[in-house]
Amino acid sequence: MTGNLRSAIEDAFERVSLRSTPQRYAVLEYLIRRPEHPTADQIFSAINASDPRASRATVYNNLHALIGAGLVREVVLEAGPVRYDANIERHHHFVCERCGRLDDIAYADVPRISRRRIGSRVIRDYEIVFRGLCERCSQRP
């Protein structure tokens, strides 16, 4: 389905009026293929393992452009480098306390919290951060 991915990415650039460059394409493609929430540095290393190359500054430039366009999100759940996520649907997260793995959890997989207010605060959205042991780590104690 590589062809579909390519045109999906090109269509997305079109839709949000972002120029398609090899570097930008490589960043978004990598994020879509790798849902483990890579850091900027991991993206930089991965897309430079093969062509096309992109400098660190360009990786950051493009991450910000993609975030601005609503195609990518920052994920900040722990200290350290920011992680990035091409899944822009509403979803929750799971952090493995042993290996640091970070998974998306489908919104539909978790009971909803229907609160619209807490005290005088207006709730517009919420996200649940689960912590525990991932599949792998739970199998070898």
Add this chain to the structure above:
Amino acid sequence: MTGNLRSAIEDAFERVSLRSTPQRYAVLEYLIRRPEHPTADQIFSAINASDPRASRATVYNNLHALIGAGLVREVVLEAGPVRYDANIERHHHFVCERCGRLDDIAYADVPRISRRRIGSRVIRDYEIVFRGLCERCSQRP
């Protein structure tokens, strides 16, 4: 109740076998008095406004010591400097999308999610991050 706070802090140091120094005391006292999750730099500035003084390195040293002793927690919900919280009970958080304010939300104020597993993952804990408008910001649109 300042007397009570003082002895509560001294007792806590005793209990976790941390030496009581003016700098360490100042850091923990500030975090307890200010539940708005200050950054290391805000703590540094605040406790140096009056005596006793503490260097930046000492503020970080003590934050780590207090975290290691279980008296303080890191809070990382957004990019930027880490924020610190002396509330070590289970609780949720609220982030104001307009002003950045960060509030604790009592665990009891929110319906519980009783999931013990999601797929093959073992859930040991979870935290909800609410986003919206704080009391102040919701009153002036």
Add this chain to the structure above:
DNA sequence: TTATCTGCAAACGCTTTGCATCGGA
């Protein structure tokens, strides 16, 4: 053609570290 993007290198903000000195128990 031209507005946008790239990439280098330097600067930045936050945090950690090495080490000599100090001080709490």
Add this chain to the structure above:
DNA sequence: TCCGATGCAAAGCGTTTGCAGATAA
């Protein structure tokens, strides 16, 4: 007394910025 704490200054890491040259549309 002596182990741990302090504080300076320098280094570290992740990220941003300025700008000259390149490129997508």
